[in-house]
Amino acid sequence: xxxxxxxxxxxxxxxxxxxxxxxxxxxxxxxxxxxxxxxxxxxxxxxxxxxxxxxxxxxxxxxxxxxxxxxxxxxxxxxxxxxxxxxxxxxxxxxxxxxxxxxxxxxxxxxxxxxxxxxxxxxxxxxxxxxxxxxxxxxxxxxxxxxxxxxxxxxxxxxxxxxxxxxxxxxxxxxxxxxxxxxxxxxxxxxxxxxxxxxxxxxxxxxxxxxxxxxxxxxxxxxxxxxxxxxxxxxxxxxxxxxxxxxxxxxxxxxxxxxxxxxxxxxxxxxxxxxxxxxxxxxxxxxxxxxxxxxxxxxxxxxxxxxxxxxxxxxxxxxxxxxxxxxxxxxxxxxxxxxxxxxxxxxxxxxxxxxxxxxxxxxxxxxxxxxxxxxxxxxxxxxxxxxxxxxxxxxxxxxxxxxxxxxxxxxxxxxxxxxxxxxxxxxxxxxxxxxxxxxxxxxxxxxxxxxxxxxxxxxxxxxxxxxxxxxxxxxxxxxxxxxxxx
Numbered sequence: 001x002x003x004x005x006x007x008x009x010x011x012x013x014x015x016x017x018x019x020x021x022x023x024x025x026x027x028x029x030x031x032x033x034x035x036x037x038x039x040x041x042x043x044x045x046x047x048x049x050x051x052x053x054x055x056x057x058x059x060x061x062x063x064x065x066x067x068x069x070x071x072x073x074x075x076x077x078x079x080x081x082x083x084x085x086x087x088x089x090x091x092x093x094x095x096x097x098x099x100x101x102x103x104x105x106x107x108x109x110x111x112x113x114x115x116x117x118x119x120x121x122x123x124x125x126x127x128x129x130x131x132x133x134x135x136x137x138x139x140x141x142x143x144x145x146x147x148x149x150x151x152x153x154x155x156x157x158x159x160x161x162x163x164x165x166x167x168x169x170x171x172x173x174x175x176x177x178x179x180x181x182x183x184x185x186x187x188x189x190x191x192x193x194x195x196x197x198x199x200x201x202x203x204x205x206x207x208x209x210x211x212x213x214x215x216x217x218x219x220x221x222x223x224x225x226x227x228x229x230x231x232x233x234x235x236x237x238x239x240x241x242x243x244x245x246x247x248x249x250x251x252x253x254x255x256x257x258x259x260x261x262x263x264x265x266x267x268x269x270x271x272x273x274x275x276x277x278x279x280x281x282x283x284x285x286x287x288x289x290x291x292x293x294x295x296x297x298x299x300x301x302x303x304x305x306x307x308x309x310x311x312x313x314x315x316x317x318x319x320x321x322x323x324x325x326x327x328x329x330x331x332x333x334x335x336x337x338x339x340x341x342x343x344x345x346x347x348x349x350x351x352x353x354x355x356x357x358x359x360x361x362x363x364x365x366x367x368x369x370x371x372x373x374x375x376x377x378x379x380x381x382x383x384x385x386x387x388x389x390x391x392x393x394x395x396x397x398x399x400x401x402x403x404x405x406x407x408x409x410x411x412x413x414x415x416x417x418x419x420x421x422x423x424x425x426x427x428x429x430x431x432x433x434x435x436x437x438x439x440x441x442x443x444x445x446x447x448x449x450x451x452x453x454x455x456x457x458x459x460x461x462x463x464x465x466x467x468x469x470x471x472x473x474x475x476x477x478x479x480x481x482x483x484x485x486x
Contacts, residue, residue, distance in 0.1 A: 002262045002273035004224055005045050007248075007281050008341040010255025010457025013078040013123075015178065016246045018239035024050065024108060025246070025258075026090060030075040030456055031063075032301040032336060036090060038081070038108065039286070044241050044260050049285035049298055051109050053079075053090050056305050058097060065304045065332050071096040072329065072398050073455040077123070078176065083108075084128040091135075093120055100124065102151055118153030121145075125177040125235070127186075134159070134210065136188060140166045140173030144210060163214045164188065164205050171198055178235030185268060188214060189245075191233035194221075200230030202247060204270070219270060220245070224259065224278055227251055231259045236270075245270070253367065253427040253448035254341045255457015287337050290479045292317040296335065303334040303366070303461065316351065316477040319464040321359065327389070327403055328364065328372060331465035336366060337481075339458055341424040345482045346460040347434060350375050351475040352382060353414040358468025360385065361476075363418050365429035366461035368453040371446035372403060373418040373431035374463075375411065377472075384409045384416055386431045386443030395452040402467075406443035409433075422448070422458060429458075 013028040022040045025047070029035040036053025057076070062069035074096035082089045090103040090112070100121050103112040121137035133147045142165070146158030154160060166173035171193035178189045188205045205216035223230055227249060234247035243265065248258045259278075263270040290297050295313045310320045311333050319333050328334070348363050355361060355377040362374015362385070372387040387403030417434040427448045432439045448458050460481075464474040 002276040004262065004276050004278045005260040005281050006226060006278050007047075007258040008254070009257065009283065009286065009338050010459075011039070011258050012248060012256040012456070013176070014234055014246050014248060014258045015079060015081050016235065016237040017081055017083055018237055019083050019108070023237060023239055024081060026053070026079045026081040028077055028079065028092075029301070030073065030077065031071045031304055031454075032075075032456075033305045034301060035076050036079060036092070036103070037301075044239075044244065045279060046282045046284070047286070048283070053103050053110070053112050054114065057094060057101070059305060060096070062096060063305045064307065065330060067323075068330065070329065070398070071304065073396065073452055076101075080124055080126050080178075082126050082128065089126060091117065091124060091126055093122060093124060115152065117147065117151060119145075123175045123177055125179045127179045127181065129181055129210070134179075136163070136177040136179045138162075138177070139175040140169065142166075142174055142177060142188070142190065159210060163207070164190070166192055169193065169195055171195060174203060176233035180236060182265075183268065184208075186210060186214075187236075188216075189235055191247075194230075198229075200232035200247075200249065202232035202234075202245070206268070220247075220261070220272065222272075223249070224261070224276055226259070226278060231261070234258070236263075243270070250450070252424060253450050253458045254339065254424040255450060283340065287340055287481055289481045292477065292479070299337050300335050301337070303336050304332070306333050316475040317462060318473060318475050319361070319462075320473040321464060321466040321470045323470050324467060325465050326400060326467070328360075328366075328370060328387075328463050328465060329398060331463045334366070334461050334463040335476075336459040336461040339365075339422055339460060341422075343421070343423045343425065345419055345421040347417060347419040347478075347480045347482065348462060349415065349417045349477045351415050351477065352377060354473040354475075355414075355464075356466060356469050356472035359464065359466050359472040359474070360387070361464040361474030362462075363420050364461045364463060365420050365422050365446070365448060365458050366463075367448065367456065367458045368399065368451040369447065369449045370403075371420065371429035371431055371443075371448070372463075373420055373433070373442055375414075375416045375418075376408075377414075380410070382411050382414050382416075384411050384418070384433050384442055388443065388446045390447070391449075391451060391453060398453040406446075409442065420460065424448075424458075
């Protein structure tokens with residue numbers, strides 16, 4: 001019986017290596033900074049936050065949420081991590097920049113040296129082989145391209161060919177490449193969808209040489225009883241725990257959740273156990289409480305690149321606004337952390353004494369269809385408010401609508417403690433005000449949805465934004481993460 005491991009947390013596009021006693025996993029971080037998060041584990045079940053690869057990319061206006069620009073659903077996509085000849089490598093494409101970045105370091109904890117690979121390589125994988133370096137990448141048409149010695153672009157006259165073709169797939173063609181050399185043969189693992197419906201399926205193609213024909217097909221069409229959406233898109237890793245696939249599953253509002261599946265090699269082909277147990281992974285340093293006494297803990301990431309001129313950590317997290325916006329999506333310096341399912345909650349106290357009229361400060365279940373609970377100031381004083389959004393456009397379209405005001409109630413004073421409870425068995429968020437009498441629900445339970453506008457799972461987020469005049473300040477104190485998994 002196979003022993004599988006499940007992450008109840010949004011860790012999309014995982015790529016894993018084993019080195020010197022640890023498994024290292026890197027994940028897509030898109031529009032969150034710092035980016036290129038690396039996790040590590042000794043046993044594939046217990047994982048901890050290890051490091052980030054970069055603090056920022058290009059500091060463009062869109063990456064910094066200047067004006068009306070943004071990079072939601074873009075940024076850093078589908079990284080690859082490799083170790084070769086004393087050097088660690090991380091590479092990925094950036095969809096807003098149309099570029100491919102390469103980071104390298106002799107120490108996986110950094111510092112990392114950044115460079116660029118000329119061209120744009122979707123869902124790329126790297127292969128070091130016989131003194132040469134190759135990229136495999138693409139969607140539907142999967143390309144193999146040899147790089148030059150400096151790893152700055154394709155080698156002139158080097159190998160450059162389409163090695164697999166999934167033309168005609170009406171749902172999703174092959175992508176998410178992971179290539180390895182095992183036992184002298186070349187193994188390419190990818191995701192695509194069944195052609196009659198959306199369902200993740202893992203495929204494998206094999207060749208005896210990089211110039212030869214890659215042949216193969218689907219090897220894993222299973223959901224392990226977790227959720228009927230398939231498990232696919234990932235690579236393999238070998239370590240003291242044996243051989244494993246590290247793939248992921250679309251899991252609703254909580255995001256895309258990795259699943260680690262053991263296998264055995266038989267006649268040059270991965271073979272999976274017919275019966276499996278699924279165990280939940282345990283995490284350290286990926287989420288939690290924070291008092292913001294003189295900084296923030298490493299599990300926090302900013303939504304877009306932060307503007308440090310507008311924030312400080314001193315007995316709380318202080319945010320000052322510098323522009324007027326329509327909704328939470330354009331609020332600079334929103335601080336976020338991942339959520340661990342299936343049910344969890346977060347609570348924070350907001351000091352709003354320095355807000356301007358028309359300002360909002362609060363805690364949200366943050367994604368395209370968000371739920372926000374917080375405090376606002378108007379001519380009549382301070383009010384507890386619950387805002388929500390249900391996107392009406394296409395799956396890629398970010399809503400520019402004002403949040404729907406579901407509830408507004410006057411509060412005495414300028415300090416308010418609020419709570420959000422997320423239940424991913426229902427994909428709902430419920431908002432509360434916390435007072436001396438206990439909890440008071442504000443608004444109605446709000447349906448959360450994973451959409452391609454953000455392309456990320458739901459997170460807890462702390463935001464302050466102005467709708468009338470900029471310059472107001474909110475202070476967040478005593479963030480408390482709670483729930484069954486706390």
